[in-house]
Amino acid sequence: MxxxxxxxxxxxxAASLAAGAGSGAAATGDALRAPAPACTSRHVAATDVRTTGxxxxxxxxxxxxxxxxxxxxxxVALAGQGSPDKNKPLxxxxxxxxxxxxxxxxxxxxxxxxFVPVLGEGEGYCAAGGEPFxxxxxVVGVAGGRYQLAPTDGSExxxxxxxxxxxxxxxxxx
Numbered sequence: 001m002x003x004x005x006x007x008x009x010x011x012x013x014a015a016s017l018a019a020g021a022g023s024g025a026a027a028t029g030d031a032l033r034a035p036a037p038a039c040t041s042r043h044v045a046a047t048d049v050r051t052t053g054x055x056x057x058x059x060x061x062x063x064x065x066x067x068x069x070x071x072x073x074x075x076v077a078l079a080g081q082g083s084p085d086k087n088k089p090l091x092x093x094x095x096x097x098x099x100x101x102x103x104x105x106x107x108x109x110x111x112x113x114x115f116v117p118v119l120g121e122g123e124g125y126c127a128a129g130g131e132p133f134x135x136x137x138x139v140v141g142v143a144g145g146r147y148q149l150a151p152t153d154g155s156e157x158x159x160x161x162x163x164x165x166x167x168x169x170x171x172x173x174x
Contacts, residue, residue, distance in 0.1 A: 026166060039070040039103065039142050043068040047108075050151065050153065058138075058140050059109070063106075071168075072169065073111065073169070074141055075140070075141030092165075095168075110170060112167045115164055133158070133160075135157050
């Protein structure tokens, strides 16, 4: 009788441990499938901007410890004389639709910016009249933060008018 009771108790303990391990695995799986929070300036930072002829590509990185979801378009201003207090805020014309981008820690996303180009050599001119605006840096707003960036190639930003076309943020490589 003692041997059968011991086997019964051992079987019950083994079944309880297996059930506990199963629910632990389910909880871990549920945690992995749980929706990520929206990215904030605590999660992401704008890391660089590359010029592309009459525009630029802005890249952000998730520098936080957990995944987050980035959605939307950047705000943009050119920083006159490299100073944010001498900036020229630009009206952002959104191109295409915005879709959530889940960024794992260390993952990057980018948005493409297009300006009305400055024509000619040297000082240049604007086809529609007006004066070109040239700035060494750009202030980009993303996820509640503002980041002052200079082009990675050492050039300057030059545009006519006060608008910029922007795609929504997309996962890097998309």
